[in-house]
Amino acid sequence: MININVFSNEKAWSKRLRKKELFFDKVCKAFPKKYKFFNKKVSFTLLLSNNKSIKKLNKNFRNKNKSTDILSFPFSEKIKILKESYLGDIIISYNFIDKPKSQDLKFFKKKLIKIFIHGFLHLVGFNHIKDRDYKKMLKEEDQIYKSVISKLN
Numbered sequence: 435m436i437n438i439n440v441f442s443n444e445k446a447w448s449k450r451l452r453k454k455e456l457f458f459d460k461v462c463k464a465f466p467k468k469y470k471f472f473n474k475k476v477s478f479t480l481l482l483s484n485n486k487s488i489k490k491l492n493k494n495f496r497n498k499n500k501s502t503d504i505l506s507f508p509f510s511e512k513i514k515i516l517k518e519s520y521l522g523d524i525i526i527s528y529n530f531i532d533k534p535k536s537q538d539l540k541f542f543k544k545k546l547i548k549i550f551i552h553g554f555l556h557l558v559g560f561n562h563i564k565d566r567d568y569k570k571m572l573k574e575e576d577q578i579y580k581s582v583i584s585k586l587n
Contacts, residue, residue, distance in 0.1 A: 436462040436471060442482040444528045450542050454482065461547055464585035465578055469558070471515060478509075478521040478557055480550075485529040503530035504549050506556035513559040524553035544583070551578045 440454045451457055458480060463470075485501035492498045492505060509522040531546050552575055562568035 435475060436465075436469075437475065437477040438462065439477065439479045440482065441479065443487055444482060444484040446484070446528050446532070447482045450532070450539060451482075451546075457543075458550065460586060461550060461582055464582040466581045469554075469578065471519075473517075474515060475518040476515060476521060477519070478554075479523045481523065481525045483525050483527055485527050488525055488527040491525060501527060501529065503527055504553045506553040508557050508559070513557075515558075521554075521557040524550070524557065526550065526553065547582055547586075548575070548579055551575050551582070554578075 438455070438458050440458055442448070442454065447454065488505060489499070489501040492500060492502055495505070495507070503526065505525045507523045507525075509520050513521075526546070526549060531542060531549065537545075552571075555571055555575060555578075560567070560571040560574060562571050
């Protein structure tokens with residue numbers, strides 16, 4: 435079972451996402467079996483933020499002085515899911531998800547789900563430093579996304 439602690443330091447999220455915890459809980463429940471972690475207590479933190487805050491974090495932790503769509507901070511480098519495991523932290527920028535501003539709510543949510551899955555995969559050990567790792571991660575991301583979208587529609 436996955437437990438997500440959802441926080442927000444950007445008011446704009448509330449305009450597009452009324453029940454944040456419920457939304458991400460539903461997304462995780464729609465994950466394929468191998469990411470549901472049955473009989474285990476798996477948790478992580480999600481911060482719904484903005485470009486200004488994410489830029490600061492990107493500078494402090496990755497030495498990149500620019501905003502980005504998402505940051506993931508895995509709790510440990512070697513991922514071993516125990517009976518109780520804390521995976522780490524994900525931060526998503528509202529400004530990136532809300533482009534273009536003219537997009538409808540359905541497209542906004544699909545984009546958010548896609549980027550959320552990307553961040554989640556980083557927490558469970560995926561990365562895209564090498565090209566072959568990128569392809570592997572992209573394939574996994576796509577499979578999870580298809581699973582989630584088919585179950586939420």
